[in-house]
Amino acid sequence: MSRILSAPQLGFFKMLPAALQHVLLAAATPQRHMDGETIHRRGDTTSSLSVIREGAVVVSNVGMDGRELALGLLHAGDTFGEFTLFSDMPRQFDFVASGDTRIDVVDREKFDVLLDDSPALARHVISHLASRLHQVVELLDDERRLPLPVRLAKTLLAWPADLDDADKLRVTQQNLANALGVSRVALSGALRRLTEAGWLTRGYGELQLHDRSRLEAWIAANAQLVPTP
Amino acid sequence: MSRILSAPQLGFFKMLPAALQHVLLAAATPQRHMDGETIHRRGDTTSSLSVIREGAVVVSNVGMDGRELALGLLHAGDTFGEFTLFSDMPRQFDFVASGDTRIDVVDREKFDVLLDDSPALARHVISHLASRLHQVVELLDDERRLPLPVRLAKTLLAWPADLDDADKLRVTQQNLANALGVSRVALSGALRRLTEAGWLTRGYGELQLHDRSRLEAWIAANAQLVPTP
DNA sequence: CCAAGAATGTTAATTTCTTTACATTTGGGC
């Protein structure tokens, strides 16, 4: 999704000072993956950071019951796996190449060396982790207290937009439903309500937002008092 | 709650090497708070790490609608606020003293100095943040895919136990309901089901677990396939 | 152009949780 995993404004690599970017890439090993190839599987205990150079990576979480949750799509410049570098936890998601993909991979040992040499990198890692943590805790909070249409609106505002139209979102309802952890029926209903309220127009595989800033205000107004007593 | 905020096994301060503990405390300023006094309020932008020396701190999240969520209780040796040191995000919870409480407070500037001087501290911070992040992402995942009784069982196993009996949990159903983000009625029902299944005995303000290891196995068996198809 | 797959729209039955309400049990303070 994206709300969890790909937060463009928080991209680990993009936010690095150029000098550190170069240092990091110098320690990396390039890899290629064909369309549909699994790069990491949930439960893997490998530790490595990957920077996407070309192509895209689908992030998903397929339970043993076959249902897919928390889907996301990462693009060139995005990174994944950074969390495995710092703790011995297994990978939490499946990462699958979408299209032919080139990534640069930094393994744990190499990264550790860099970390020892560069306090600035350590600082960066810390603030990145802290931001992400803050974000996920907020998300968890939202999940518990906000009604679905509001959560949906928040997700839409955070969704990566089309290149030529900032308010056109290329996403299927099924993907959105996965991202929010609800059924497609529930999502469809919430989308209908937002449409009837005039916030967006539904298309085939895309959504057109009408007024981002007013929608933000609407969310803020609805994010506090749950009903209107 | 504790699933979010107080993870005893991951305590930031407790896990620090003794030498670093002393360095940290040397930089700290002691504070006293009376019972019921608010130490930090949600939305505060102050940055500081606090180590509890004596007493306890209630962590809560009171929405403007008055409902209280994600409640937790921290004890001596626990820390809070560590996340505010590393990002400019506001505090996410309310912290209120429970009983007369003494805490040692390290503000951001002092901590930054320590961080520059000690790569080991930076390492520790990074792995603490990464673990916590991993934990919260798992929690979010659980929240979406696991039925309430299973989530409840997981929460119970992670709950801090009584001092003299590792399987006696001192917690009210209301607190558990807050921790899981459900109503007390729903929680009561889930507890009844676990009781009928023989996993625990309900008491007044306490719960007695019967067999931790078998319960863990039961959770693992139920955490994958949601129904039985 | 048109067939097939993909995506959306919608309905109905069911389940789960919430809200509200009230009764009962427990334990501590006076």
Added chain:
DNA sequence: GCCCAAATGTAAAGAAATTAACATTCTTGG
């Protein structure tokens, strides 16, 4: 010991989501 607040047990109505099913619309590959 008794009273009262706190905690638990439970019931009923309603809201919201799920599952399952089916119809319709859109896109695209041949």
